[in-house]
Amino acid sequence: MTDMNQIAQQVADRLTARQTKVVFAESCTAGLVAASLASIPGISQWLCGSVVTYRESMKIAWLGVSPADLQRFTAVSQTVTDQMADGVLRRTEDADIAAAVTGHLGPNAPPQLDGAVFVSIARRAADGTLAVQSTRHQLKATGRIDRQREAVDCVFSELLNALADADD
Template identity: 45%
Template sequence: MWPNSTDLVASTLVERLKSRGERLALAESCTSGMAAAIIGGVPGASNVFCGSMVTYRIASKQAWLGVPKQIIDIHSAESRATTEAMATCLLEACPEADWTAAVTGHFGPDAPADHDGEVFFCLARRIATHEPRVLHRRVHLNESQRIARQIEASMNLIQWISENIL
């Protein structure tokens, strides 16, 4: 069962999207679809939520989303640049989405010690010129257990999206 705060955070996002007549799609890595499950738990979310592409592995990021190999080779799969590529590639893959958001991060067990618990968010908006508007955020999670980190990262992502769809 989700913490009660997830209902409010996700409901706020769904209502904000409904009021704007806009839709959202997600590209998730370290959260493994948890953000989609939280948003999908809101009654009526299907009116504004296109879905989520869970690309946990590098090959999936490349094949399913079209993230260029060079970006991952240069910056790593857990980076601001990769997260931006995930979000902007998803805009191309999901033409009904007005907004896309992506999340990647280090949850261990093999994460470098100084990056363990670090996540990257990117929010991209489709605009009339077809040039996406892109916002970034880097967060260091407080939780230490994997599922708790996935929930914390998902909640932070949903809250951040809701605050930034302007």
């Protein structure tokens, strides 16, 4: 795992360099992504906020996630994470990019999803359309707190990648 303060600073620097505003939709990290970025002085110029939707009902009500997709794919899926990123960006008009994260940190996770985290990045194009890209990560940490921190690293890494690709 990287130092969260260091990678948060890298994200803040990249947001500043790109003049890009970000918003988050968090589930398994319960706001730790936004809190980590908010520790950087001056980030309020680029951080729009974060929606913590730990429960499925909140994903539906606050982000517009499809109840049918939640039932079919579960909350820990690429489909739902994509909808979280899309939903939070559509609802945050001044944001340029969104990152969403959901995962199973344990205990009692299904074996195939234990330590699995999905991260989706949504970008707003000049014409107003949204493009979403997703990745699945298998966390190495075993403890819940360590897994939350590792998931934050995953979100920040994917966000840095997306911001690096912004000019391509």
